[in-house]
Amino acid sequence: ETGVTQSPTHLIKTRGQQVTLRCSSQSGHNTVSWYQQALGQGPQFIFQYYREEENGRGNFPPRFSGLQFPNYSSELNVNALELDDSALYLCASTLGRLRNTEAFFGQGTRLTVV
Amino acid sequence: AQSVTQLDSQVPVFEEAPVELRCNYSSSVSVYLFWYVQYPNQGLQLLLKYLSGSTLVKGINGFEAEFNKSQTSFHLRKPSVHISDTAEYFCAVSENRDDKIIFGKGTRLHILP
Numbered sequence: 001e002t003g004v005t006q007s008p009t010h011l012i013k014t015r016g017q018q019v020t021l022r023c024s025s026q027s028g029h030n031t032v033s034w035y036q037q038a039l040g041q042g043p044q045f046i047f048q049y050y051r052e053e054e055n056g057r058g059n060f061p062p063r064f065s066g067l068q069f070p071n072y073s074s075e076l077n078v079n080a081l082e083l084d085d086s087a088l089y090l091c092a093s094t095l096g097r098l099r100n101t102e103a104f105f106g107q108g109t110r111l112t113v114v
Numbered sequence: 115a116q117s118v119t120q121l122d123s124q125v126p127v128f129e130e131a132p133v134e135l136r137c138n139y140s141s142s143v144s145v146y147l148f149w150y151v152q153y154p155n156q157g158l159q160l161l162l163k164y165l166s167g168s169t170l171v172k173g174i175n176g177f178e179a180e181f182n183k184s185q186t187s188f189h190l191r192k193p194s195v196h197i198s199d200t201a202e203y204f205c206a207v208s209e210n211r212d213d214k215i216i217f218g219k220g221t222r223l224h225i226l227p
Contacts, residue, residue: 004157033214042118042204042217043158056214090157094213103215105150105158 003027004093004106012112013081021076021109023091030095031055032074033103034066037088049074078111086113116141118205120218127195128226135190135221137205147188148206148215149179158204164188175199197225 003026013019025032031050035043045058049068063079072093078085088110092103121136139145146165150158162173169181179190188205205218 031213035215035217040219042206042219043215045214045216048213058214092158092215102148102160102163107157 004091004104006089006091006106006109008109009107010110010112012114015081015083015113017081018077018079019081019111021078021089021091021111022073023076023093023106024073025091025093026095026104028095029093029104030072031093032068032072033092033094034074034076035090035092036060036085037090037108038084039087043090046076081113083113086111116145116207116209116216118207118216118218120203120205120221122221123219124222124224126224126226129197130194132193133191133195133199133223135203135205135223137188137190137218139186139188139205139207141186141207141209143209146208147179147181148208149173149177149188149190150204150206150217151175152202152204152220154201161190161203195223195225197227199223200225 005024007022033048034046037043047057048055052068065077068074088108090108091106094103117140119138127133148163149161162171164171164181172178177192202220204220206215208215
């Protein structure tokens with residue numbers, strides 16, 4: 001098991017609501033990335049945070065936003081939830097640049113929007 | 115732009131038989147290549163990675179992959195599969211300058227008794 005923990009593990013929300021997902025990175029890792037994995041698909045990059053600053057963003061609308069805290073834990077916030085936001089949300093942490101270290105993934109949060 | 119194509123969405127194979135999961139990538143620069151495994155209801159676990167050097171990469175659980183730059187491929191192989199290898203396998207790529215990982219759509223490995 002990796003040291004990356006995500007909470008909650010499962011969540012059900014209603015369309016239009018807002019949701020916050022949380023991720024605690026592996027000890028010593030200062031970079032956190034978030035991915036969305038829809039059913040039957042590969043994970044898609046949402047954004048990355050490095051030392052509390054956004055450091056790259058995928059093709060997701062602004063209602064997907066994030067934060068990274070001084071202890072390098074992170075939050076993913078999604079506003080105005082849509083049915084298509086139903087997915088497994090994965091958090092990955094790395095120590096600096098990916099080329100030198102592998103990304104460790106958490107178990108994910110399964111979000112269902114009804 | 116980078117992309118990853120996993121040519122088979124599902125691969126059935128008998129237990130103790132060899133298996134190859136195919137992956138092709140596209141990128142305009144040098145890349146780093148990965149294979150991840152996802153067991154049911156779990157996150158992703160790194161099987162192996164190619165960063166540089168030898169084109170034959172050995173990973174965990176008896177898996178290996180070969181990087182072929184001319185064919186832009188990174189196929190995953192195992193000489194003898196076990197029922198515990200039942201999972202979804204994802205090929206992924208990352209460029210030098212960018213930390214984001216681009217994943218393929220995955221290949222579901224079915225082990226037949």
